[in-house]
Each structure stands twice: as structure tokens, then as C-alpha cells.
Amino acid sequence: MDDVALDLNAIRAAARRLEQGELVAFPTETVYGLGADAENPAAVAGIYAAKGRPSNHPVIVHLAPQADLSYWAAEIPPQARQLIDAFWPGPLTLILKRAAHIPDAVSGGQDSIGLRCPSHPVAQALLREFRQGRGGVAAPSANKFGHVSPTTAQHVRDEFGIGPDSLVKCVLDGGQSEVGIESTILDLSRMATHGPVLLRPGHISTARIAQVIGWQPRLPDAAAPRASGTLEAHYAPSTPVALVEAGLLPETVQRLHAHGRRTALLRRAALPEVRAIAQAELPAEPDGYAHDLYAALRAMDGAGADIILVEAPPAENDWQGVNDRLRRAAHDSQGVLARLLDAGR
Incomplete structure (x- = not known):
């Protein structure tokens, strides 16, 4: 900077x-x-x-x-x-x-x-x-x-x-x-x-x-101080967010499309012929992904989708911060994806 x-x-x-x-x-x-x-x-x-x-x-x-x-x-x-x-x-x-x-x-x-x-x-x-x-x-x-x-x-x-x-x-x-x-x-x-x-x-x-x-930080206990940004639901767009494993993304998007659901998609690799109304490809490494994440969520939030699907990042230590933000962003949307899929049956 x-x-x-x-x-x-x-x-x-x-x-x-x-x-x-x-x-x-x-x-x-x-x-x-x-x-x-x-x-x-x-x-x-x-x-x-x-x-x-x-x-x-x-x-x-x-x-x-x-x-x-x-x-x-x-x-x-x-x-x-x-x-x-x-x-x-x-x-x-x-x-x-x-x-x-x-x-x-x-x-x-x-x-x-x-x-x-x-x-x-x-x-x-x-x-x-x-x-x-x-x-x-x-x-x-x-x-x-x-x-x-x-x-x-x-x-x-x-x-x-x-x-x-x-x-x-x-x-x-x-x-x-x-x-x-x-x-x-x-x-x-x-x-x-x-x-x-x-x-x-x-x-x-x-x-x-x-x-x-020389000391590995531990996870918080019930008596730990309250801190900024640590509520279970946080960092969330207005559109519901769901984390989906990479291998399940194409099928999930196709099923939502078949049910008339509008899907926005955040992914780390190209997905040809996926019928999403908006999508963004984020960097494959954690620092670049973090840099682009919030701007991408805001852009997808303005796309008029029923749900934002996010390709779940790796569960490695370097991705800890990104995974924390995505987990909290999706917290209040738990169950929305299943309801959207079930509603078309």
C-alpha cells in the first residue's frame, strides 16, 4: 500500500x-x-x-x-x-x-x-x-x-x-x-x-x-472476553449463502436451475456450462481469496439471486480466516439450500 x-x-x-x-x-x-x-x-x-x-x-x-x-x-x-x-x-x-x-x-x-x-x-x-x-x-x-x-x-x-x-x-x-x-x-x-x-x-x-x-494459542472457552466479529452469524450478505463442496457444485446448480431458482456462484476453478445468473472466480491461494472475498460477496448479493453458492475452500490452516468468515456468513442460511431444492419436488 x-x-x-x-x-x-x-x-x-x-x-x-x-x-x-x-x-x-x-x-x-x-x-x-x-x-x-x-x-x-x-x-x-x-x-x-x-x-x-x-x-x-x-x-x-x-x-x-x-x-x-x-x-x-x-x-x-x-x-x-x-x-x-x-x-x-x-x-x-x-x-x-x-x-x-x-x-x-x-x-x-x-x-x-x-x-x-x-x-x-x-x-x-x-x-x-x-x-x-x-x-x-x-x-x-x-x-x-x-x-x-x-x-x-x-x-x-x-x-x-x-x-x-x-x-x-x-x-x-x-x-x-x-x-x-x-x-x-x-x-x-x-x-x-x-x-x-x-x-x-x-x-x-x-x-x-x-x-x-513459543506458545500455541488455544481456542476460547465460555469465559473468554467478547470480541469484535465473533458472533455465530456475521459478515453476511442479504442473499442466503451456502457452502458446497467442489464436486457437488455443478449438480447443485443444475438442480436449482431446474426448480426455477436463481443462483449466484463463487468458485475457485472454472465450471463450464453452469447455469448461474452471476458468478465470480476467486484466487486459488488463501491471501488472494481473502483479498477478493468481500467484494465478490457484495457483487453476488446485488445479482438478484435466490441463493449464493460458495465452493467450500480447503480446510487447511492457511485458510482458517477465510473459512471462519464464510462459516459465519452462511450461519443464518442453514437449511435454505435444502428447502430450495425440496420446494421443486
Whole structure:
């Protein structure tokens, strides 16, 4: 993303809007974020209102590279420093014990806080300009709660509209997000009792984390902190989504077509003579697939289909983040495919 042009006047204006308690959308290397001053509870409440987000669902606080981590976190285990040295700026969010003076609004009332330093040059410039780099910007993805995350400025405009009549006053355009899915979230707030816990997979894999800290992250238990993007149903288009194994895709599409069902299709390989009203071929490797996934889901969502069929990706570790997003996108559509097929009998 080093070739992204920086509109410094627009970035300064956006920083002033944040300081005045307004909402600003901005690019990160993962997805576009909807930002507010993390220490202004009224501004953070505006995020929840704009997104329709439950107030107990925490948001991630984004920091400039030179930020004082101890201002935000009451406890910083050595593993956090190791991971910061290895992966910040970058797509890794660390859950730490929240400093007592940080408002509850960003943590959903928990005693923990999610912190991240993004690598996108526009995000970094904004964070350096906001309160001279000493502030934090609370920013979940810039979309309605539970919907597909935005990876372009136009996606944000499509969600909210931008301007005086919108809760979102401006969006900084930084091109398409480089990673394309949200950050890995790792809980380090209970190191003494639980060790590192993976709350959300992403671009930074558990294998890479384990290489740095010498400790394989475990899966969350019932007492794990709530974290952004971890509800069972999330990242979903309006059109139902179903995951289908590659070998079953042609037959499934043909059966749906025979029953008069309109099908959109996301696949990793060409499928000749498949009767889908819209389809997209995504890259065969996980990073490229993640980069294109949300834009493809949005495009298929606008095709007027009854269902979006997605060729199930491999179940390998490198695909963990992609599979997590697709599983959640399809969660509320469980059973829809069977009903569409049965309805034609």
C-alpha cells in the first residue's frame, strides 16, 4: 500500500472531525473502519447507533505506531511486546487488561480492551494527526452490523451515504484493502491462567504467532472476553449463502436451475456450462481469496439471486480466516439450500 496517495488536507480535516466527536470512515489494510474518538463515550455511542451494533459488543481501538500502550492497557505481558515487534503495524489485534481510566464504551463493559496498530498509510497518517498521535480511534468495520465488511470507500458509501445528513461525515479513500478480511484477534488478558487464546482467526495465523511466542494459542472457552466479529452469524450478505463442496457444485446448480431458482456462484476453478445468473472466480491461494472475498460477496448479493453458492475452500490452516468468515456468513442460511431444492419436488 506504499503507493497510495495521501491527501493530507483531507486527513487533517478528518482528524479534526474525530476530535469534534464525529464519525469518520477510513481505510485499513484489513477492511475499512468506522472511527470515533475512543475516549469520547458519546462519539463511540455514535458508532453503535450508525451500525445498529449491540452495546455489549466491544470495538477495537486503533493506535499510532508511537502510541504509549501503557496508557491503554493495565497489564502488558512480555508476549504482547514480542507480537508487537513482529506484527505491528499490521493485522493483529491484542486483547489486554483495560486501563481503569479508559471508558467502558469501547470494551462493551468488560475489563479488557482490543488494541491494534494498522499498517495502511492513510490510517497511519490519520492516527498520527489525531490528537498529535496520542489518541486512539475506536473503529469496527464500516458497515451495518452483521453485514459484509467494506473493502473500498464506495462500499462504505453504499452502506451509509456520506455527508451532513448521515451519521458518517466523511470517508477517506485509500483504495481497496490489501488483506481483505478483519484482523486476527488474540486474547492475552488471561495469560497467567489461560495463556494466549485465539478469538478470531485472520491473516496472521496461529502458526506464525506460535513461532514468535513459543506458545500455541488455544481456542476460547465460555469465559473468554467478547470480541469484535465473533458472533455465530456475521459478515453476511442479504442473499442466503451456502457452502458446497467442489464436486457437488455443478449438480447443485443444475438442480436449482431446474426448480426455477436463481443462483449466484463463487468458485475457485472454472465450471463450464453452469447455469448461474452471476458468478465470480476467486484466487486459488488463501491471501488472494481473502483479498477478493468481500467484494465478490457484495457483487453476488446485488445479482438478484435466490441463493449464493460458495465452493467450500480447503480446510487447511492457511485458510482458517477465510473459512471462519464464510462459516459465519452462511450461519443464518442453514437449511435454505435444502428447502430450495425440496420446494421443486
